[in-house]
Amino acid sequence: MKRKLIAAIGVAGMMVSIAACGGSDSGDKKDETKGGGDKSLTVWVMDGSAPKEWIDGVNKEFEAAHPGTKVKVEVQQWTDIQTKVTTALSEDTPPDVLELGNTQTTGYAVTGGLADLTADKDKLGYANWSKGMLPSAELDGKLYAAPWWAASRVVIYDKAAFKKAGVTPPKTRDEWIDGLKKLKASDAKSQPIYLPGQSWYVLAGFLWDEGGELAVKDGDKWKGGLATPQAAAAMNFYKELQSFSTAPKDKDEATPQQSVDVVPKGGVSSWIGLGWEAGGAIAAIEKAGKKADLGYFPIPGKTADKPGSVFFGGSNLAVSERSKNQELAKEWLAFVTNKKQLESYGTANKGGIIPVDPSAQVQPEAGSFAEAMVKVAEVGRITPITGGWANVETEPNPIKGYMTKVLKGEDPQKAGEEADKVIAERINQQ
Incomplete structure (x- = not known):
């Protein structure tokens, strides 16, 4: 994915x-x-x-x-x-x-x-x-x-780290941030969450929660949706989460691969990933002679009645x-x-x-990654269905570039306008 x-x-x-x-x-x-x-x-x-x-x-x-x-x-x-x-x-x-x-x-x-x-x-x-x-x-x-x-992503966490910090799986964004603060206070040497700056699939969920879209149909053409208040709000929340991580602001979750190259080395209390990544991390941790005891919970929503949207x-x-x-x-x-x-x-x-x-x-096992994933199936979304969408994901991906710019201090509106120009150019190519 x-x-x-x-x-x-x-x-x-x-x-x-x-x-x-x-x-x-x-x-x-x-x-x-x-x-x-x-x-x-x-x-x-x-x-x-x-x-x-x-x-x-x-x-x-x-x-x-x-x-x-x-x-x-x-x-x-x-x-x-x-x-x-x-x-x-x-x-x-x-x-x-x-x-x-x-x-x-x-x-x-x-x-x-x-x-x-x-x-x-x-x-x-x-x-x-x-x-x-x-x-x-x-x-x-x-x-x-x-x-x-x-499949969809969920939050994967180290049970021992959460227990030490007195944190339980959150159900809202506010509870999520409070938990990350406790994790940071509990162990200053560990990252409360590992979140690279360009995990744009994660950002997409935050954007949908705000009522925004990555791109929208405008007559017979498509246009980008990042130069909007909704995108700015989504990116600001992402920025708040990313402040608890030392992950690079200009890389995605595969560079380096978070599940086998980062998490197994230790010092990561939680991260957002897919099922195969969780499995890969467990295998790598156990191969290194350590114990893997991971828990899973849906990405929290703005309110407790519904989990956060996911790609x-x-x-x-x-x-x-x-x-x-x-x-x-x-x-x-x-x-x-x-x-x-x-x-x-x-x-x-x-x-x-x-x-x-x-x-x-x-039927997924109790306490498994799959069980957490099934809980978010009803709020799963997909990127715009159009032949030109694949062009948007071309490297350099304009969504990734937008995220890095904002994380490094650029105004979300300005960065969004720049990204939307590229999105419109690419998505309308068939």
Whole structure:
């Protein structure tokens, strides 16, 4: 769910190339699965998305049901993934199936890089899918991916540190700040919260709580929403939280990776992260010979009756338009997203994901990350659904730049106006 794209102009140019190549050779495309040729599939999944034992089991079962087929899984890193995907989709031998962030999918669909799956809805189980996940996989009435899973961030905390400071999980923003003050007073050498300056998914939730938006439709065009009182209020609260952290103001949560590069070293009482990050931190802490005793609570809201809004991230699975084994790829896609596999996927992730088929939801354990996440599912939101949104997340991401400027003292209105110009330019590119 950390999405990075190459420069907007580069995306536009490269994606036009994809569209041109993909649209001109459809009549000559060969599906080698029909002629007894190569029946191999290359699948790209993102680091942390698919537990090895689960994906190995899925592919073993699929290969048994499709004699002669070999599925090759290649694990990708989130850093600069959009650059890599953009390049891969323009080549003659792209991966057959790709895991894409739910904020990326329409950006690739609008340019012709993804296969149209509309005619395959029944095979894919479309009727059983969560309607809340569908918008990120559809564009102009056509289906370009199968939503796979969704998740949201929660606050992860060190139980021992909270107990020492006399802090209990807060339910409001005010209680949250009071708790951070107690943590700071209890242990001056530790960070009450680790919060990098550019965790823009966290900021998005604060913005939604204030009634604002990252971008809004203005007639036939889109415009940025950061030069607003709502964005200023959200950023001011973020700034207050960040004052309790020594994390860099010009980096995101992956630079360095908070879960395995920062938290395991100690000195962090709490942080905001995803389920796979919590799991990674626990593993790293225990590998270092220490005890990991973490607790979880929803990001607090402005009032106790409702938790804070969160970015409802997730991943979709798509088939490359230029795949040489497109029909077999679609069969793999249908297989991996059926109820049985989704249930086993949820079990492998200890209930830490929300599957596309609600009936496949695994009941989370009490006190688990998943339990805290489920509590915020109803206040989950997603970034603007438009083909141009992926361009907004291009590095340098204007939202990140806005955050760093404000944290370093620049006026939120001025910084917001500068960011909105870039957002408008990029989001209106199709």
